[in-house]
Amino acid sequence: MERSEPMELFAIVVMKVDEPYVRSLSAQVERELRLLHIVESRLTTQYDLHETHAFIRVETAINEKEVPAIRKNVVQSLANVLADHIIANKESIILRNLIIKEFKYEAKDDLDAIEGYCKQSLYNENGIEDSPILSGCSGRLRRKQVLSEQLVLSLEETSRLSLDGFLKFRLQEYTDELREIAEYAIDEFMMDRQYQEFISLLQYFVYIQEAKIPGVHLIHKGGHEFVILNDRLELIDANEFDATFKLEVLEKDINFEDMIVSTLITVSPANIYIHTRDPEMTIIKTIRQIFEDRTTVCSYCRTCDIYLGEAKKQDQLSP
Numbered sequence: 001m002e003r004s005e006p007m008e009l010f011a012i013v014v015m016k017v018d019e020p021y022v023r024s025l026s027a028q029v030e031r032e033l034r035l036l037h038i039v040e041s042r043l044t045t046q047y048d049l050h051e052t053h054a055f056i057r058v059e060t061a062i063n064e065k066e067v068p069a070i071r072k073n074v075v076q077s078l079a080n081v082l083a084d085h086i087i088a089n090k091e092s093i094i095l096r097n098l099i100i101k102e103f104k105y106e107a108k109d110d111l112d113a114i115e116g117y118c119k120q121s122l123y124n125e126n127g128i129e130d131s132p133i134l135s136g137c138s139g140r141l142r143r144k145q146v147l148s149e150q151l152v153l154s155l156e157e158t159s160r161l162s163l164d165g166f167l168k169f170r171l172q173e174y175t176d177e178l179r180e181i182a183e184y185a186i187d188e189f190m191m192d193r194q195y196q197e198f199i200s201l202l203q204y205f206v207y208i209q210e211a212k213i214p215g216v217h218l219i220h221k222g223g224h225e226f227v228i229l230n231d232r233l234e235l236i237d238a239n240e241f242d243a244t245f246k247l248e249v250l251e252k253d254i255n256f257e258d259m260i261v262s263t264l265i266t267v268s269p270a271n272i273y274i275h276t277r278d279p280e281m282t283i284i285k286t287i288r289q290i291f292e293d294r295t296t297v298c299s300y301c302r303t304c305d306i307y308l309g310e311a312k313k314q315d316q317l318s319p
Contacts, residue, residue: 006044006059009071010078010155013162015053022047022054025085029056032081036073043074071159079151082163083144090167091122091143094175098182110189117185139177146174202265202290211270218260219307220276220284226260227307228267236267257283261290270294275304 012029014022030045042062048055058078060070095118099105105114122139150170154161216236219227228236260283264272272295276284279297288295298304 006061008057008059010058011160012056015164017054019049022049026056028081032077036077075152075155079148082151083147086147095178098179114185114189117188118181121181199289209268212268215271216269217303218274
């Protein structure tokens, strides 16, 4: 005998929310259930809003004996849509709470910067696999899978799921992954802060130092190959200058970027003319940041033609 009154299959309980939020989540659930194409089940979705909480109900009007089969079909779809909802609407809140409570960052500027690094890992175009801390399938898909599996288990235990309770008590594996992302973001934040402090120190040193020569030409011949010339286009030997500044290199070989910056600071030019085909290269951006208005980037001039044109010809002749 067919039921005349709808029967509740599942109910999602959400606390302290406004009607637009509940209406939106209810619509998401309804759209997902339509994709099941179970017309005979006569599934409906509705919500009830109360002062302190709201119910989003999934109901059916079929024969009671058929309910277990329909419930089995519905549970995975409901878990999927709730997993998507958590990632889209709750993930950033969970991350911020982790950063505040576990890592003790509370200043707004710090939180915004760390969250920015988190977003680079969470939502880059290729997924989290580009991050050095995680590999495999897309990070978002993996997190959704973890959430979906836990949601299925919860919905199989009870037909009334408290979303807030689920977020608080059933998300250990998911939270562990977010914590790992937060740790990576904080490491990046600290390295960037140290880098900016170091750049500021170099800027100050350049500011208080008097110019020793009128100018230099920094020739970027490609890749990591640079040549530093004086204003007469002669090779510069930094050893000829009194080295009042030397970059500290701790437990590693000095790299080409350190050498270039150290040489430029040592010779202390009034102007630096940067000849390059790649002005966005990191070392060039760093030099411009340190020496500020002393720098001029040239994409083509006679010097470029002599040095970069020659480099281009050599590249063309290379096998």
